[in-house]
Amino acid sequence: LGDIQKILKDNLPPYMVPAYIEYLPVIPMTSSDKADRKNLPPPTGQRVAADTEYFAPQTPTQELLAGAIGEVLKLDKVSIRDDFFKDLGAHSMLMAQFGSKLRKIETLPGISMRDIYLNPTVEKLAAHMDTLGGNGAATHGSEAGRRKDIPVAARKYNKAHIPARRDYYICGALQLATMFAFVILGLWVFVTGFEWTYEVRNDNGALYARAVMFSAATFLFYCIMPIAAKWLLIGRWQPQKIPVWSLAYYRFWLVKGFIQYSPMAAFIGTPLYNLYLRLLGARIGTGTVISSKVVPVCTDLISIGNNCVVGRDSVFPGYTVQGNIIHTGPVNIGNDAFVGDASILDVETSIGDGGQLGHVSSLQSGQTIPAGTNMHGSPAEPTDADYCKIERLHCSELRRWSYTLCLFALSFFVSAPLAVIVFYWFLPIATSYVSAGQGLADAPDLGFIKLATTLAPVTLLLFVIGLVLGLVFVASLPRLLNRFLEPGKVYVLYGFHNLIHNIISATSNSAIFNLLFGDSSLIVHYLKAIGYDLGKVVQTGANFGLDQRHDNPFLCKIGSGTMVSDGLTMMNMQMSNSSFSLNRVRIGEKNYVGNTIYLPHDSRAGNNCLLATKVLVPIEGPMLENVGLLGSPSFQIPRITKRDKDAAAEIDDAKRQKQLRAKLRYNIGTMVLFLAINWFYGLVMLVLMFAAARAYLQTGFSAAVHFTI
Incomplete structure (x- = not known):
């Protein structure tokens, strides 16, 4: 067996070398004359030992590790220099069992999966664990060690708060009353604005002016309310x-x-937006760009210097929660700093001037990035990777504010009044149709069922037309606007090209169509329609999940045979505080992309890579192929695909196509059901709105409140 094993290892990649070699008098076959793997008997012998020289354990730690790995792999003895993967044939699931077994041994220090993969022999892992010591004091390379090296302030939050039962009831009642009051306030604002603007509906000039004033006043009211509530109820946030x-x-x-x-x-x-945060108490410098939609809460504890970039989906709330206690604390970011996309800054963290925190990384409580230092990972550690390579162009404050005021004017002098005018044009038609020309207040009460029956065919027709027009809009408008953008060219922020890019990104990232077509065979056709380059598609029936995002769909390329889970973000846009460029993002062939992956344009993941969930994709170093990437910062693991290939080999092409057609039929059925439920929900809401409007016209505001409740 050793000779056979050696021949196989010399001629096959590691993941194809069998762990067991058995003699069978007869191999069960399928009707298509292939080996019937489902009917193969389970192995009766031991796992094939590595054809390497045996080195016995020399230390107590080595003996514990050799015993544990031997038990997991069902081997009588393990050489301390045998590689877990290349020599012993282990894979990620077996390594997870191995790690779990080690963590149950009290005499061994805490160990992480990263430690196991970076030290894949008993000898190396034992030496590494001996450096940790019994109390877990770690070296820089250890994930567990990095956590213990950090002066994590959160460790003092070790006493949990157990609320009294009355606290639940009192707080819950206050929250319920507040939500009710907020709904009533919103209804009052809407009714007041409706009455004020509707009374001049026949005078287009007056209607336009009132629509502009009402929309702007409503916007300011709901922006001032948080500021007033914060200063009246909290005052200035303090660490508490x-x-x-x-x-x-x-x-x-x-x-x-x-x-x-x-x-x-x-x-x-x-x-x-920066001005809004300043009014809430935050200290935000000039020339800073904050792209994250997660608004910080404890704003007085947030300090961001001049000319900084804070990426999208980054989180820096100024508080953390442990043991039923909210701990507030400062977050300080110096001048010219960079915070990557989807990164987290915990309380009591800071970034020095010119420091960088990479994408999908975190600063844990107590961590500091020194001035001019780049860090990435979770928790962050030093790196040579540069996450902001783009050339900075001159972008004056005048340009920034001019662009912002143009957006403000477009919103309140064009979009808002246009929406009001269209609504008031449509309203008489709808009320006349529902009331048979008698007027909504004078028409007899139709009842819920009859009113729904009256509205159903019209709303269904409008729903279908809207769906088709939406698809045409998403597939056509971004394609037309993309002609104004040039890949790789550096543009100044807050200008025409920035506006075009934002429109393309907003219109082509359709959550509803991703949800509708995702996890079905139709998703590849939808993505092609909006601009993705998918090459030769190997149809699996679920090539993509329900949620994928991009900055520019025409610069996204997915290799043949690649599978993508939910939450992929193609990071086409590279940005400084004054400039941006759009770049092609490519996923290689035969990749598997896990959940919540942020893929930068300079990714070093090539063909046949497994990107584990939330992995920090490397942006420097050689192009990686035939490996798995796990963790943040990422480390390599063997790319095991043998089981998947065996499973795929059991199904011939004709059977696979039949199963794909069957899956598509079920997918279409669920799509129709999904659309029908959403249409029905809209119909019910519309019927209730008409009923509330009729009651309001007859008996006043209290009736509208009653129907709203």
């Missing part, structure tokens, strides 16, 4: 502890809700 379900927590919850649901989110990335 807030027990969950207490009255202090209720104030925290209320201010948090006001801040995070403010309409100012429409202007994220502009100096107007």
Whole structure:
């Protein structure tokens, strides 16, 4: 067996070398004259030992490790120099069992999967664990060690708060009453604005002026409300502890809700948004761009210097929660700093001037990035990778504010009044149709069923037309606008090209169509229609999940045979605080992309790579192929595909096509059901709106409130 094993290892990649070699008098066959793997008997012998020289364990740690790996792999003895993967044939699932077994041995220090993969022999892993010591004091390379090297302030949060039962009831009742009051306030604002604008509906000039004033006033009202609530209920945020379900927590919850649901989110990335954060107490420097839609809560504890970049989906709330206690604390970012996409800054963290925190990374409580230092990973560690390579161009404050004011004018002098005028044009037609020309207030009460029956055919027709027009819009408008952009060219922020890019990104990232077509054979056709380059598609029936995003769909290329899970973000845009460029992002052939992957344009992941969930994709070094990437920062693991290939080989092409057609039929059925449910929900809401409007016209505002409840 050793000779056979050696021949196989010399001629096959590691993942194809069998772990067991058995003699069978007869091999079961399928009707298509292939080996019937399902009916093969389970192995009766031992796993084939590596054809290497045996080195016995020399230390107590080596003996424990050799015994544990031997038990997992069902081997009588293991040489301390045998590689777990190349020599012993282990894979990720077996390594997970091995790691779990080691963590149950009290005499061994804490160990992570990263430690196991980076030290894949008993000898290396034992030496590494001996450096950790019994108390787990670690070296720089250890994930467990990095956590212990960091002065994590959160460790002092070790006493959990257990609220009294009355605290649940009191806080819950206050929250329910607040939500009810907020709904009534919103209804009052809508009714007041409707009455004021509708009375001049026949005078287009007056209607336009009132629509502009009302929309702008509503926007300002809902922007001022969080500021007023924060200063009245909290004052200035201080580092403190807030027990969950207490009255202090209720104030925290209320201010948090006001801040995070403010309409100012429409202007994220502009100096107007920075001004909003300053009014909430944050210290934001000039020339800083904050692209994250996650609005910080404890704003007085947030300090961001001049000319900084904070990437999208980054989180720096100024608080953390442990043991039912909210701990607030400072977050400081110096001048010219960079925070990558989807990164997290915990309380009591700081970035020095010119420092960088890479994408999909975290600064844990107590960590600091020194001035001029780049760090990435979770928790962050030093790196030579440069996450902001783009050339900076001159972008004056005048340009930034001019662009912002143009957006503001477009919103409140064009979009808002146009929506009001179209609504008032459509409203008489709808009410006349529902009331048979008698007027909504004078028409007899039709009842819910009859009103729904009356509206159903019209709403269904409009729903289908809207769906088709939406598909045409998503597939055509970005394609037309993309002619104005040149890949790789550096543009100044806050200009015409920036606006075109934002429109393309907003219109082509359709959550509803991703959800509709995702996890089905139709998703590849949809992505091709909006601009993705998918090459030769190997149809699996679920090539992509339900949620994929991009900056520019025409610069996204997916290799043949690649599978993508949910949450892929193609990072076509590279940005500084004054400039941006759009670049092609490519995923190689035969990749498997896990959940929540942010893929930069300079990714070093090539063909046949496995990108594990939330992995930090490397942007420097050689192009990687035939490996798996796990962790943040990432480390390589063997790319095991033998089981998948064996499973695929059991199905011939005709059977696979039959199964794909069957899956597509089920997918189409669920799509129709999904659309029908959404249409029916809209129909019910529309019927209730007509009923509420009729009651309001007959008996006033209280009836509208009743129907709203």
